[in-house]
Amino acid sequence: MKRIRTYQAGLLSLSLLLSGMFSSCTNDDPPKPYGVLPSADQLEWQKMEYYMFIHFGPNTFTDVEWGNGKEDPKVFNPTDVDCRQWAATAKAAGMKGIILTAKHHDGFCLWPSEYSTHTVRESLWKDGKGDLLKELSEACKEYGLKFGVYLSPWDQNHPAYGTPEYNQIFANTLTEVLSNYGPIFEQWFDGANGEHEGGKKQVYDWKMFHDIVYKNQPHAIIFSDVGPGCRWMGNERGVAGETNWSRLNIEGFGPGKAAPPTDTLNIGNVHGAAWVPAETDVSIRPGWFFSPSTNDKVKSIDQLMDIYYTSVGRNSNLLLNVPPDRRGRIHANDSTRLMEFHKEIESIFSNDLSKGATVKASKTRANSSKYAASNLLDDNYDSYWTTDDDVLTASLEIDLGQAKSFNRLVLQEYIPLGQRVAKFNVEYLNGDKWEEVAQATTIGYKRILRFPTITTQKLRINIQSSLACPILNKVGLFAAPEKLSSPVVMRNKEGVVSIACATPEPVIYYTTDGSEPTTSSKVYKGEFKLSEGGTVKALATIDKGKNQSEVVSVVYDIAPVLWSVVSPVADNLSFIVDGNPNSYVAVKDNTPVVIDLGSKLNLKGFSYDPLKSETANNVYKYNLYTSLDGKTWTKVQSNAAFNNIKNNPIKQNVLFDKAVEAKFLKFEPLQTTASSKDYIVAELGVITK
8 A cells, every 4th residue: 555655646746747847838937038127217217208308507698509617607697487387387298307407518507516616606596595406306396207417527617627636526516416406317417528629628437426326316317328327319309210229338438429329329239238228308499508599490399299209209218408598487489389299199199099909919928818919908017918938020910890090009018028129010901911001120118100091900010020039018009190291491592482392282371571370371372582581481271271280480591692602613512502401512621611792791690501410520610701802801700619519410500799791701610520521511601680
């Protein structure tokens, strides 16, 4: 009997062993993490998606992008600062936080720092008793927003900058900010370092700076070109890479000029050694600081939606700059546009057409309900669909139950286990045939695909390449309204204005006096002349005015009708004065450009259009001369700089200290944004109004 019991016990043990072996073969356990992973703080940061940047300081009052630190602090004197208005606006716009430029490159501190004499304490604002950081941090807390700070290590005012002592001074400044204003969700750094001619250089002690951040704010995300918390994605236009890995190789690189190439920052590294997701920073206006001249240049809803799709929709967070005006309030034009932008996002993404659908997968991990495709349609972030470890391609078929029309697809990867998908496409059932509607590469935290409206009952997502078994935790389908294209206004060299619209056969209404166009305004029936300048505003309509585009506004000065480039002599140099900012020329060997204006003009300033590319060799520093006869020259701009033009290559308007009469202009480059000897000019213009 004892032997029988022993034998039966042996069979039972063998059975349990085999059962355990079979269970492990089913691969019912969760997938193992792949590659480097986000920290818990990075994951929470990514879930914020969209928050506000605020540039505010002396530059707000001097109408420049980069101050030089020599400004009288008394110039900072906002008349009606209201940080609660900033926070209320951000909250109503759907933003999750605010990052304030507490200290920009000029060194001016928006709090009464013990380590500087260039602060709000020395300003006229509140008789030197104000503290912007205190007011904004309290406003953010009141409105349930997270608070972040930008502190530029470059300081053009502090006398110790450029010496070994400065790093400790900046470290003390960091400690002062990070220990006095409550929780900080993001510490924003850049690598600017004595960019002006003859400017002092500082060898920054980044390790010390980072250690101070983590000591005082252990949960803060540190931003720079190379993180380590999140990275700049290579431009200030709001466009992350269509391929965007959250991984990056940072060893041997640093912020500023030591950063990886901008195309690498834009797309990341597929096998990068560190998790450094992208943050897209862009301004709602052409520049970062408020200027009265840009009140009519606030980005349109269409432009902001494009930015949303190329930032949040491409695995990046969106940091949208909204600069307060000289009162210390967000301007009505900006706040109105933010509300319209938020309404547009809500109207599109509040109605998920995949609700109630069924999803089936070609492969499911261990055929287990724990990893079923139906998890893609719930609202639990931590439930997901995945495959067995050795399955790197799979398909998901969504059955909507009935034919529906849509043109947006949202996908999310479960990034706590790594970023994996490298290529996929989307097909829809058209009759009895599957037809491709979109293809893409990476997904990451969130991917939003745009495509022409389709009507179908079934959609198929094909994972074509994945670095490890794919893991998705969300899919959504949405319908964005097909919008009427905004009109495009152009003026040629002769001063002739044309207005076009991509939407077929619209009715276009326009004005030339700066007033808002309505359906009672003049109807555009053909080209018209505006050689002396003016403000053209245009509106396109269809359906007898029921469907209207956004209003576009373009300001023109005197047209270059009589102008010619007299030096140097080369092909295509006429592009510089053809009135078209989209045509450009590379001027050889850094040769100055001389323009004959055709007649004497009273000039208040001039303008330079660069090529709108961060990699172009645009002009950074320059001299500008004027002349009445083309022989005797007066220098009106000496060793001047188009600040930040490498990262934000937009039209530069420069006002002179006093008006000057001239018939000739000479534009002499001194330094460019790249290493080539051939510099780029798209257009040179004058300011006479």
